[in-house]
Amino acid sequence: MKTLPPLRRDLQAVATGEPVVALGTFDGVHLGHRALIARTVAIAKERNLDWLPVAFFPPPKTLLAGQPFLSSEAEKHQLLSEAGAAAGLAPAEVVIVPFDARFASTPAQRFVELLAELRCVTLVVGEDFRFGRHRQGVPRDLQSAGAELEVLPLVKLGDEVVKSSSIREALDAGEVERAAELLGAPYRVIGQVVSGHRRGRTIGVPTANLALDPRKALTTGVFAVTAELPDGSRRGGMANLGPRPSFDDPTMSLEVHLFDWSGDLYGAELSVNVHSRLRGQRRFQDLAALREQLHADAAAARARLGLPPA
Numbered sequence: 001m002k003t004l005p006p007l008r009r010d011l012q013a014v015a016t017g018e019p020v021v022a023l024g025t026f027d028g029v030h031l032g033h034r035a036l037i038a039r040t041v042a043i044a045k046e047r048n049l050d051w052l053p054v055a056f057f058p059p060p061k062t063l064l065a066g067q068p069f070l071s072s073e074a075e076k077h078q079l080l081s082e083a084g085a086a087a088g089l090a091p092a093e094v095v096i097v098p099f100d101a102r103f104a105s106t107p108a109q110r111f112v113e114l115l116a117e118l119r120c121v122t123l124v125v126g127e128d129f130r131f132g133r134h135r136q137g138v139p140r141d142l143q144s145a146g147a148e149l150e151v152l153p154l155v156k157l158g159d160e161v162v163k164s165s166s167i168r169e170a171l172d173a174g175e176v177e178r179a180a181e182l183l184g185a186p187y188r189v190i191g192q193v194v195s196g197h198r199r200g201r202t203i204g205v206p207t208a209n210l211a212l213d214p215r216k217a218l219t220t221g222v223f224a225v226t227a228e229l230p231d232g233s234r235r236g237g238m239a240n241l242g243p244r245p246s247f248d249d250p251t252m253s254l255e256v257h258l259f260d261w262s263g264d265l266y267g268a269e270l271s272v273n274v275h276s277r278l279r280g281q282r283r284f285q286d287l288a289a290l291r292e293q294l295h296a297d298a299a300a301a302r303a304r305l306g307l308p309p310a
Contacts, residue, residue: 002232004081007073008095011054011114016092019052020044021120021147024129025164026055028070029079031184032126032155032162034087037080039152040124041087049121050092053080056099058215059164060135063099068217070164070171074190078271108132108141115145122148157182171219176277186226186273189216189254193265205294207240207255208265210272218242218254222278224301227256228271235261238301239272242281259298259307276304 008014022040026033037053044051055076061067071079077094084091097103111132115123123142131137139151155162162182170179171187180186191210208227212218220242228234237258256272278300284290302309 006093020122022053023125027059027164037083038087041089054095108137120147124150174219189272210254224276224304226273230268236305
């Protein structure tokens with residue numbers, strides 16, 4: 001895995017002095033978030049300053065309304081760092097504040113006071129940003145933090161406003177390509193490889209099984225994917241996302257088969273990008289039928305990813 005900027009979970013632990021701050025929930029780090037980050041980076045470069053994303057996990061709607069999230073803390077750390085680098089400047093640090101019941105009860109003015117302690121030069125937020133207990137704080141309230149304030153309009157793709165909720169809806173419908181359009185990148189899943197039932201080995205399709213947070217927004221099916229391995233290399237592959245209907249196993253899981261690779265990944269962290277949906281899940285009468293379909297899936301995944309045939 002690539003080296004990432006330090007992760008801070010407390011605003012008072014930030015070491016960067018006088019930064020330009022991008023403030024938001026950043027769930028998914030979608031096109032709207034990337035536009036906000038690009039503007040923050042532009043200001044930082046103009047003034048020869050560092051920039052700092054200040055985000056939250058889980059998103060308020062996950063804690064308060066039980067909605068799934070698009071990006072875990074690890075995924076958000078990685079995506080924010082990459083978005084900054086793509087805009088021309090990696091962040092000095094990444095702040096992801098734990099959004100728990102205690103933090104949710106923080107008065108809006110107290111949050112502004114915490115931001116003021118950062119001594120930031122400029123604050124960049126989206127027009128829909130809300131903060132503080134009962135979401136009482138609005139962007140103009142941030143002016144008392146002592147920094148210049150830039151409030152950016154929402155980003156549209158065609159006639160549609162880019163929102164995390166729209167991406168969740170696309171994923172729920174199995175439309176991972178549409179989700180990728182709104183995200184500006186393939187949907188990402190990061191998880192630790194854990195020991196599974198090893199059934200894939202018996203049919204010539206070994207898989208790495210990822211442990212996932214049950215609150216993670218997922219969709220079911222078989223997908224063409226790419227994965228970043230612990231040594232930093234990337235491999236194409238295919239993945240089954242969801243339960244295992246052929247084995248009467250209802251547990252949601254992500255099983256990744258990497259093409260042209262063998263080795264032991266147990267305990268390692270794997271970063272998987274979901275590129276294209278190949279088919280829905282189905283139950284097979286026997287292992288021979290399952291094996292035949294998986295080989296067809298592998299050929300289709302290679303074609304979608306632009307890889308040569310096996």
